Amino acid sequence: MGHFKINSKDVMFILKEQLQYGRLCKLDRYSDQNEKVLDLLVKEAIEFAKGVLDPLNEVGETEGLKFENNQVKCPPGFKEAFKKYGEDGWTAAARDLEHGGQGFPHMMRIVINDFMYGACQSFNMAPSLTHGAAHLIESFGTKALIDTYVPKMFDGTWAGTMCLTEPNAGSNLAALETTAYPEGDHYKIKGTKIFISWGEHDLADNIVHLVLARIDGEPEGVRGISLFVVPKMRVNADGSVGEPNDVVCTGIEEKLGLHASPTAALSFGAKDGCIGYLCGEKNKGLAHMFQMMNAARINTGVSGMAMASTAYLNALAYVKDRIQGRDIAGRQKGEVAIIHHPDVRRMLLWMKANVDGMRSMIYTGAFWSDLALELPEGEERGHYENLTDFMTPIIKAYCSDLGFRVCEIAMQCLGGYGYCRDYPIEQYLRDAKIMSLYEGTNGIQSTDLMGRKMTIRDGACVKAFQKEIEGFCEAHREHPELGDRIRALYGVVQRLLEVSEDMKQRQKSDPLQWASYTYPALLAYGEVIMCWRLLDMAVIAAETLKKKKSDFYQGKVFQATYYVDTTLPHTLATLESCLRPGREVMDIPDGAF
Structure with missing residues (x-):
């Protein structure tokens, strides 16, 4: 039996009552859909995650990967699941019908990934990367490239990757050395890429790599980088798989977690036989790749939240069944389930609030991204484009870090058993750690923000962002039950904006001091957004509670009041620390560390 758990009622509350996501069907692209169709998609995605992917999580952990003769063999069931994932339409659920997509709203890709990552993070990286690579070709490639690769990637026949990192060019892509040499209608590719997720495997007959490289003779730095489609296997004129394309996996990483996800080192053109095709404009490769990178960053936040969600629900199930200790207030005789112990309840409420807040943050950002993509050109569309840009580094960094912390607290609820492989939480904790590291470390996200x-x-x-959050506070500042918390949030928002303005000036006058405190500032933004989304849910729940009693809706109110009261004081303290004049971070001698 699998371990993946999801509270679909929590999911649907955010989608239907908070966001009213059926409104997307009023946009031209989705005019043939309705909310019931979207509801059904959510239900089927959960069923697929539970039935197909959940069993893979334990299999992947126990069987792991086998690397022999430059090839990777995946655990049992992975190949069949990858094909079914594509055939059932999950890879291309949000893409247009023209190339095999399902035409659903863009945000549904994020919602689907919530369940799929929660069920098996290691596996879902493969179709998620494939989707991103195919969509990149779809967006910037020639018709020939699109026709050759995109349909087969969307339907699960072929897989895809993104190849950025090199041994001497990690986050500093300006230093990459992979080179493309013009040769007729294609290029010869030479170079090495490392840390390539799903860079080699046996899930599909072909792996289509999206590679950043510098065309020979083009300028140094990021302005000279171009994007290339480089298949592992060459493709014949009739669309069939041809001979190898001199793309060789030289090894896979031994990692803390994600043991069923191969992280590969790839050699391109060691025998001078690697062919690539320019995708998009010459020297615009990094700009093109940002489409995939930004999506990957958001999905990193989704992954952190998704694993936190199932970790919390596994901990909840455990504490309801685990009998140990007596009720300290003497309300019950004999030993009780540990859910009755106050400190356990504190951890549960903290996790519940954080999971619900993160899911709302992410789904709201995904909803805004749909409006940014599908509204007619104009001021309103520009507003949502700006919101999407603003939220991307916050979702990536805040939710990846917080997701790991939730997994840690979930382990704490189980005591010593949480540390053992008898339960899945130790795997969630290990798998979640990478989220703060890849797709641009969280420190990089904070300097971007x-x-x-x-x-x-x-x-x-x-x-x-200011318009959205202040609009909420102004609309509900006199709420009979929540008004004091909403006014408190408004006050912290004003302080946050003041500190941000001060830091903006400091970036010019003292960039080293500024950079020393960008990460705490990002955390402050994350906490403020969490309070906002939880209070928004609480306002909706409070209205329902006027009509009927409900533990579910009362929980929405309690999680918000608890979180706001215990978080905003911390946020204010963090903001004050961002303004401190002390320069210890920069002035301490290297030899003193």
Whole structure:
């Protein structure tokens, strides 16, 4: 029996009552759909995650990967699941019908990934990367490239990757050395890439790599980088798989977690036989790749939240059944289930609030991204484009870090058993750690947020965020039950914006001091957004409670009041620390560490 757990009632509350996601069906692209169709998609996605992917999580952990003769063999069931995933339409659920997509709203890809990552993080990275690579070709490739690769990637016949990192060019892509040499209608590719998730495997007959490389003779730095389609196997004129394309896996990493997800080192063109095809404009490769990178960053936040969600629910199930200790208030005789112990309840409520808040943050960001993509050109669309840009580094960094912490607290609820492989939480904890590291470390996300996102388009991104959160506070500041917390949130938001403005000035006058405190500032933004989304849910729940008693809706109110009261004081303290004049971070001698 699998371990994946999901509370579909929590999911549907956010989608239907908080976001009213059926409104997307009023957009032209989705005019043939309705909310009932979207509800059915959610239900079927949960069933697929439980029935097909959940069993793979334990199999992947116990069987692991086998690497022999430059090839990777995946655990039993993975190949069949990858094919079924594509055939059933999950890979391309949000893509247009023209190339094999299902045409659902873009946000549904995020909702689907919530369940799929929660059921088996290691596996779901493969179709998620395939989707991103295929969509990149679909967006920037020639018709020939699109026709050759995209349909087979969307239907699960072929897989895809993104190849950025090199041994001497990790997060600094300007230093990459992989080179493309023009040769007729294609290029010869030479170079090495490392840390390539699902860079080699036996799930599909072909792996289509999206590779960043510098065309020979083009400028140094990021402005000279181009994007190439480089298949593992060449493709014949009739679309069939041909001979190998001189792309060789030289090894896979031994990792803390994700033991069923191969992280490969790839050699391109060691025998001078690797052919690649330019995708998009020459020297615009990094700009093109950002489409896939930003989606991957959001999905990193989704992964952290999804594993936190199932970890919390596994802990909840355990504490309801585990009998140990007496009720300290003497309310019950004999030993009781540990859910009755106050400290266990504290951990449960903290996890519940954080999982619900993260899911709302992510789904709200996904809803906004749909409006950014599908509204007609104009001021309203620009508003949602700015919001999406602003939320991306926060979702990536905050939810990946917090997801790991929730897994840690879930383990604490089980005591010593949580540390043992008898229960799945220790695997969730190990698997979740990578989320803060890849797709740009969380420190990089914080400098992006407090640097570029504060200044681009004359501060339009932070102004869009300010408009949304202040609008909520103004609308509900006199709420009879929650008004005091909403007014408190408003006050912290004002302080957050003041600190952000101060840091923006400091970035110019003292960039080293500024960079020392960008990460705490990002955490402050994350906490404020969490309070906002939880209070928004509480306002909705409080209205329902006027009509009927409900433990479910009362829980929405309690999680919000608890979280706001215990979090905002911490947020204020964090903001004050961001303004401290001390320079110990930069001035301490290297030899003193």
